[in-house]
Amino acid sequence: GPMGSLRNVAKIVEQIDRAVYSIDLAIYTFTSLFLADSIKRALQRGVIIRIISDGEMVYSKGSQISMLAQLGVPVRVPITTNLMHNKFCIIDGFERVEEIRLLRKLKFMRPCYSIVISGSVNWTALGLGGNWENCIITADDKLTATFQAEFQRMWRAFAKTEGSQIQLK
Numbered sequence: 001g002p003m004g005s006l007r008n009v010a011k012i013v014e015q016i017d018r019a020v021y022s023i024d025l026a027i028y029t030f031t032s033l034f035l036a037d038s039i040k041r042a043l044q045r046g047v048i049i050r051i052i053s054d055g056e057m058v059y060s061k062g063s064q065i066s067m068l069a070q071l072g073v074p075v076r077v078p079i080t081t082n083l084m085h086n087k088f089c090i091i092d093g094f095e096r097v098e099e100i101r102l103l104r105k106l107k108f109m110r111p112c113y114s115i116v117i118s119g120s121v122n123w124t125a126l127g128l129g130g131n132w133e134n135c136i137i138t139a140d141d142k143l144t145a146t147f148q149a150e151f152q153r154m155w156r157a158f159a160k161t162e163g164s165q166i167q168l169k
Contacts, residue, residue, distance in 0.1 A: 013038040020112035022096045024151045025089045026052040036064035051075045076158035088118035093148035114144035
């Protein structure tokens, strides 16, 4: 019910609000305003955000992805017609934070924790409150590393789509 949805959203928002360096989000549909607002707050804090989504769903009614793309968030989609049906988010993944450290030539790094949020849940009101879904939030090192590697693999595979397929409306 609706209470469950607010609780689920609050848990995810809490993790996003703790992000220090990076948020990598692979999501099929994303219409939740609460979650979009938390991503915007992270952007304002200087967190580097990357989104991988589904080519069709980017433009679906209420999609928050084109709005985030307009704010400068790079969005990539698969080149094939296969659904990008993954739903996971890595916050401050170790490998990604290290990459950012090297890119920005940072000597001092603020403490942060690698977190992965994963499950069947889409970032929509129905997904977060109506459907029967699962969502796991974990700081397990092996899991966060595995998900981060998978995100990197897809990010590289979909490299050419950025900006070319995501026509900002």
